Amino acid sequence: MHRQLAILPVLVPLVAALIQPILALASPAAAWPIAVAAAAVTTVLATIALAAVLTGGTIRYPLGGWEPPWGIEVVLDPLSGFTVMVLAAVATASLLAGGPQARAYGAREPIYYALALIVLTGLIGMVVSGDLFNVFVFLELSSIASYALVGSGGGRALAAAFRYVILGTMGASFYLLGVGFLYAVTGTLNMADLAARVPDVSGSSLYLGGVVLIAIGLALKMGLFPLHWWLPDVYTYAPSPVASLLAPIATKAAAYMVARILLYVLRPVEAVGLPVGTILAWAGGLSILFGGILAIRQTDARRLLAYSSVGQVGYIGVGLGLANDAALVGAYLHILNHALLKAALFIAVGATALHVGFRTGGLGRGMPVTATVAVVAGLSAVGVPPAGGFFSKWYLLQGTLEARQPLLTVVILLGSLLAVAYMYRLTETVWRGQSAVPRVTPEAQPAVLISLVVLAFAIVAAGVGNTAIVSHVLTAAVPSAR
Amino acid sequence: MIERHESVVVTTFARLVIPLTHLFALYVLVHGHESPGGGFQAGVILAAGYILMALAFGREQLDRHVNERLCLALASGGVLLYVGTGVPGIVTGSAFLDYSALPLPLSPARARWLGILLVETGVTAAVAGTLIVLFVRLADRDPDA
Numbered sequence: 001m002h003r004q005l006a007i008l009p010v011l012v013p014l015v016a017a018l019i020q021p022i023l024a025l026a027s028p029a030a031a032w033p034i035a036v037a038a039a040a041v042t043t044v045l046a047t048i049a050l051a052a053v054l055t056g057g058t059i060r061y062p063l064g065g066w067e068p069p070w071g072i073e074v075v076l077d078p079l080s081g082f083t084v085m086v087l088a089a090v091a092t093a094s095l096l097a098g099g100p101q102a103r104a105y106g107a108r109e110p111i112y113y114a115l116a117l118i119v120l121t122g123l124i125g126m127v128v129s130g131d132l133f134n135v136f137v138f139l140e141l142s143s144i145a146s147y148a149l150v151g152s153g154g155g156r157a158l159a160a161a162f163r164y165v166i167l168g169t170m171g172a173s174f175y176l177l178g179v180g181f182l183y184a185v186t187g188t189l190n191m192a193d194l195a196a197r198v199p200d201v202s203g204s205s206l207y208l209g210g211v212v213l214i215a216i217g218l219a220l221k222m223g224l225f226p227l228h229w230w231l232p233d234v235y236t237y238a239p240s241p242v243a244s245l246l247a248p249i250a251t252k253a254a255a256y257m258v259a260r261i262l263l264y265v266l267r268p269v270e271a272v273g274l275p276v277g278t279i280l281a282w283a284g285g286l287s288i289l290f291g292g293i294l295a296i297r298q299t300d301a302r303r304l305l306a307y308s309s310v311g312q313v314g315y316i317g318v319g320l321g322l323a324n325d326a327a328l329v330g331a332y333l334h335i336l337n338h339a340l341l342k343a344a345l346f347i348a349v350g351a352t353a354l355h356v357g358f359r360t361g362g363l364g365r366g367m368p369v370t371a372t373v374a375v376v377a378g379l380s381a382v383g384v385p386p387a388g389g390f391f392s393k394w395y396l397l398q399g400t401l402e403a404r405q406p407l408l409t410v411v412i413l414l415g416s417l418l419a420v421a422y423m424y425r426l427t428e429t430v431w432r433g434q435s436a437v438p439r440v441t442p443e444a445q446p447a448v449l450i451s452l453v454v455l456a457f458a459i460v461a462a463g464v465g466n467t468a469i470v471s472h473v474l475t476a477a478v479p480s481a482r
Numbered sequence: 483m484i485e486r487h488e489s490v491v492v493t494t495f496a497r498l499v500i501p502l503t504h505l506f507a508l509y510v511l512v513h514g515h516e517s518p519g520g521g522f523q524a525g526v527i528l529a530a531g532y533i534l535m536a537l538a539f540g541r542e543q544l545d546r547h548v549n550e551r552l553c554l555a556l557a558s559g560g561v562l563l564y565v566g567t568g569v570p571g572i573v574t575g576s577a578f579l580d581y582s583a584l585p586l587p588l589s590p591a592r593a594r595w596l597g598i599l600l601v602e603t604g605v606t607a608a609v610a611g612t613l614i615v616l617f618v619r620l621a622d623r624d625p626d627a
Binding site: 018020022024111 | 551552554555558559561569571572576578580581582
């Protein structure tokens with residue numbers, strides 16, 4: 001039975017999404033509890049699956065019983081199991097916190113939850129897929145649902161969604177074209193099969209073209225500088241529950257795909273003189289600086305967080321680009337830490353400020369719990385122990401030193417300084433500043449508070465328990481361990 | 483809003499053709515195994531019948547048969563049927579989407595054959611429901627907005 005654990009985290013949110021429109025005919029009020037329950041069940045299943053993988057080894061699951069490379073397979077190994085668990089857990093928190101605000105959708109509420117769960121299905125499907133083309137299918141599944149979710153805000157969200165559609169489709173097309181090149185030169189789409197054939201073809205220009213196209217497509221989806229242009233508008237203007245769902249997990253799944261495809265499937269790429277890793281690391285470094293500097297200059301709280309995402313994703317880019325053991329552990333750990341802290345911050349800001357722009361500060365003065373959680377998440381973004389962010393940056397610093405890249409070491413340290421500046425500005429103005437308008441937001445609804453407090457504990461737990469996470473899960477996930 | 487088309491030729495012809503269209507959709511669905519056709523085509527033809535109904539008899543006539551929420555439920559129900567056909571594979575310990583694991587007193591090949599028909603039926607419902615919703619949404623759009 002434990003073999004089936006590989007497919008269940010995809011099926012549970014998919015089925016829950018499909019029930020939503022049917023259930024809407026009978027009892028629309030059930031939409032929120034069912035969505036949260038489905039995400040929670042997915043988290044539990046993913047955790048059990050990860051435990052099973054760590055004890056019993058990688059699960060390869062042929063869909064329909066058709067063996068690869070002819071059939072499509074789903075692969076759950078320590079890295080994909082870990083990523084699925086992170087995605088599902090953060091989505092659970094976001095869906096729980098999004099409930100009170102999603103009521104604004106009225107009769108469209110069940111459709112909102114259906115789309116949100118399809119986003120989750122697509123991201124999880126991408127992560128567990130063992131087939132390059134299937135990754136594209138799930139990527140588009142989650143992307144199309146995200147476009148609709150972002151656009152559901154109307155007004156400026158529509159313009160942001162349109163830009164997101166154009167750039168997202170370009171990213172997906174680059175990826176698909178790259179996969180086509182690789183298929184032309186190797187004749188296979190299965191990742192394991194492809195990895196075995198890559199050494200024979202690594203001199204071919206089709207292969208190199210494929211690698212470059214895939215790297216560009218995925219870097220765009222990940223929001224890495226200079227391909228991040230779609231990101232700030234999307235996370236600023238998307239309806240608040242949508243932003244707090246997409247911002248933490250969508251770019252992380254793309255980051256995972258970069259790791260999976262460039263490091264595990266197309267490994268010998270550096271050997272033929274194509275510096276994909278170096279470029280990725282420097283794109284990450286520039287993301288850190290660019291995102292951090294622009295975040296400081298923002299006057300809208302959600303835009304600040306969006307640029308902070310560009311910066312934080314940059315850390316993951318640096319780790320994946322350097323690709324030594326410490327850097328990879330740091331990158332994987334940062335997938336977890338950034339997902340947690342960005343979910344907490346988007347939920348906190350969404351519950352407080354909505355769109356008032358944070359020049360009108362002090363709106364959150366009546367919200368001590370929300371403010372505290374925001375500060376905890378901010379400390380994690382800066383990298384203050386025992387919050388989780390400290391440890392992922394620590395590993396990344398080690399990685400830059402091992403790779404003898406002192407400039408990147410400096411960039412990572414500078415990034416933390418920039419984070420101090422923008423996080424201070426955010427928390428000071430939103431939750432502590434003098435209110436220009438005589439309006440103070442009351443403390444958030446219980447569901448939001450539960451979600452925020454759980455996230456805050458998770459941020460600290462990810463820091464305190466980082467040795468356990470690294471030694472039990474992540475060291476099994478770096479390529480040299482295999 | 484689409485009005486009833488006041489022409490005897492159009493309404494009489496539509497009255498004749500709509501049931502035939504729906505029958506043909508069923509034919510295309512169940513014959514998908516042996517001849518050109520299948521779930522997607524059947525769904526498109528099924529939706530075309532309803533769209534013809536709206537064009538010939540007006541939007542209200544369509545509302546008497548289907549509404550948007552029902553179509554959305556039909557669409558997701560179709561995909562659910564697709565997914566559900568794959569679930570027996572999980573329960574029996576084989577694999578998701580392994581249709582030979584369907585609990586039927588048939589040979590594996592025959593069970594797969596039937597499984598594909600179930601899947602195609604789901605696709606028909608999903609495509610028809612989606613297309614009708616798309617049509618209704620575009621038809622109801624205020625042209626001045």
